[in-house]
Amino acid sequence: MQAYDDFLLRVQDIHKFSSLQGHLGWDQEVLMPPKGGESRGEILAWLAGKRHEHLTEPEMGSLLLRLESEELDADQSANVREMRRAYDQAVKLPKEFVEAFAKARSASLVAWQEARAASDFSMFKETLETLIEMTRTKIAYLGVTSTPYDVLLDEYEVGMTVSDYDPLFQGLKERLVPLLHSITNAQQHQTAPQLPDGLRFSIPGQERFCEAISSRMGFDFEGGRMDSSTHPFSAGLWPGDTRFTTRFDDKDPFSCLYAVMHETGHALYEQGLDREHRFTPRGAAVSLGVHESQSRFWENQIGRTAAFWDVALPLFYQEFPEAPQWDSQTMNRIANKVEKGFVRVEADEVTYNLHVMLRYEIEKKLFNGDLSVEDLPKAWNTMFSEWFGVEVPEDRLGCLQDIHWSMGAFGYFPTYTLGNLYAAQLLEAMRNDLGDIDAMISSGDWSPMLDWLRPRIHERGSQVTPSQLIEDATGKAPTPEPFLDYLEQKYRALYQLDE
Numbered sequence: 001m002q003a004y005d006d007f008l009l010r011v012q013d014i015h016k017f018s019s020l021q022g023h024l025g026w027d028q029e030v031l032m033p034p035k036g037g038e039s040r041g042e043i044l045a046w047l048a049g050k051r052h053e054h055l056t057e058p059e060m061g062s063l064l065l066r067l068e069s070e071e072l073d074a075d076q077s078a079n080v081r082e083m084r085r086a087y088d089q090a091v092k093l094p095k096e097f098v099e100a101f102a103k104a105r106s107a108s109l110v111a112w113q114e115a116r117a118a119s120d121f122s123m124f125k126e127t128l129e130t131l132i133e134m135t136r137t138k139i140a141y142l143g144v145t146s147t148p149y150d151v152l153l154d155e156y157e158v159g160m161t162v163s164d165y166d167p168l169f170q171g172l173k174e175r176l177v178p179l180l181h182s183i184t185n186a187q188q189h190q191t192a193p194q195l196p197d198g199l200r201f202s203i204p205g206q207e208r209f210c211e212a213i214s215s216r217m218g219f220d221f222e223g224g225r226m227d228s229s230t231h232p233f234s235a236g237l238w239p240g241d242t243r244f245t246t247r248f249d250d251k252d253p254f255s256c257l258y259a260v261m262h263e264t265g266h267a268l269y270e271q272g273l274d275r276e277h278r279f280t281p282r283g284a285a286v287s288l289g290v291h292e293s294q295s296r297f298w299e300n301q302i303g304r305t306a307a308f309w310d311v312a313l314p315l316f317y318q319e320f321p322e323a324p325q326w327d328s329q330t331m332n333r334i335a336n337k338v339e340k341g342f343v344r345v346e347a348d349e350v351t352y353n354l355h356v357m358l359r360y361e362i363e364k365k366l367f368n369g370d371l372s373v374e375d376l377p378k379a380w381n382t383m384f385s386e387w388f389g390v391e392v393p394e395d396r397l398g399c400l401q402d403i404h405w406s407m408g409a410f411g412y413f414p415t416y417t418l419g420n421l422y423a424a425q426l427l428e429a430m431r432n433d434l435g436d437i438d439a440m441i442s443s444g445d446w447s448p449m450l451d452w453l454r455p456r457i458h459e460r461g462s463q464v465t466p467s468q469l470i471e472d473a474t475g476k477a478p479t480p481e482p483f484l485d486y487l488e489q490k491y492r493a494l495y496q497l498d499e
Contacts (some may be wrong), residue, residue: 020423061087124406187495229247273458281459304332342392419476430449
């Protein structure tokens with residue numbers, strides 16, 4: 001159809017603007033010199049305005065209206081459905097606001113990087129206040145049908161609201177907190193292996209080790225690259241160019257390893273998208289929750305197993321021969337140590353969702369309650385002390401640890417928990433189809449797992465909704481039960497807990 005062809009050209013142009021924004025955003029976090037921040041903000045604002053212009057042109061609205069009455073195939077329908085949603089939201093936002101918000105985000109990122117390095121929230125406070133106030137303005141433009149925070153949650157996982165997340169998190173908490181208490185009690189009577197004090201792991205060695213693991217997972221380094229940044233992230237810039245970052249600590253190689261496995265999981269999703277549908281919604285990842293399922297699957301269900309260390313240990317000792325000669329079971333105990341640490345991205349699977357819930361509750365207070373930015377660090381530290389029983393020693397380990405708020409990404413954090421739930425459900429279905437997953441991991445040939453995910457998740461892009469995609473892949477609607485069963489079974493065995 002001529003109408004659909006015209007529509008598709010417009011859609012591809014809009015997505016190319018997004019790719020340019022993503023490329024400049026990657027550069028800002030990885031390579032840009034400090035003095036480039038102001039000009040980068042202006043360029044990003046200009047690109048955001050141009051993209052907004054193209055998206056909100058009257059011709060786009062007319063084409064959508066016409067195509068919605070036509071007979072379309074599944075792929076065409078997906079593009080029309082997703083662009084209708086994007087169009088309906090965009091036309092409510094003035095171009096000037098879109099440009100100003102993009103510029104504010106760029107300035108906020110620089111301020112956060114400096115504040116985090118100095119562990120001083122006051123250096124970030126002003127730009128964060130600006131972003132939150134602008135986000136409230138955006139909520140007003142888009143319109144509130146339930147609560148202000150729901151508008152933000154829906155941006156990252158369509159259809160999810162506070163009324164969905166509150167009972168989900170409460171149910172998880174009711175199972176996770178007793179498990180955590182049981183593990184904490186067991187730890188008092190067990191001697192856990194740990195990395196020796198004074199042992200250092202060279203950064204070049206960590207790079208080589210992590211690149212080897214990423215390659216074995218299936219990441220194509222001819223179509224991507226690994227770099228370092230303040231906060232690990234992954235960016236699928238466009239077909240043939242997928243990048244991810246990590247960070248290094250010469251005292252702890254696990255920090256880099258699991259960041260790399262996490263971000264490689266994201267990157268594999270981007271590299272597996274159907275190129276036939278490039279620069280369209282159909283050719284893009286369906287949601288952040290599904291995206292997180294891919295990263296959490298590889299990081300945890302694969303990477304935090306003794307079977308993984310059967311393969312990884314020779315590579316590890318090749319780079320770090322001075323490390324204690326542990327077996328795979330011991331390395332797995334270290335990798336799965338449960339502790340009430342401060343940092344979300346380094347948290348174990350038992351406490352991880354509590355970190356997510358804390359951020360969710362803070363964001364609810366910011367947008368549905370009366371929490372001021374000035375009181376944010378105190379609120380964070382108080383809640384962390386109540387939930388984890390430890391005091392936050394500095395802002396860098398508290399409310400400054402994540403990059404998300406500096407990017408205006410309010411409502412993002414709950415998708416990490418959805419990713420955990422989806423990942424466990426996918427693992428359960430994969431095991432039913434492929435058999436003994438641990439034996440497959442130990443064999444060193446991990447391609448069958450990636451081959452299983454490709455047609456069920458990656459290649460389908462945004463053809464259907466997130467929940468439908470998970471149901472199609474696993475045979476049942478999304479549910480937290482596989483995750484909770486997986487977690488309880490795994491950690492009861494690791495810590496020899498009574499049933």
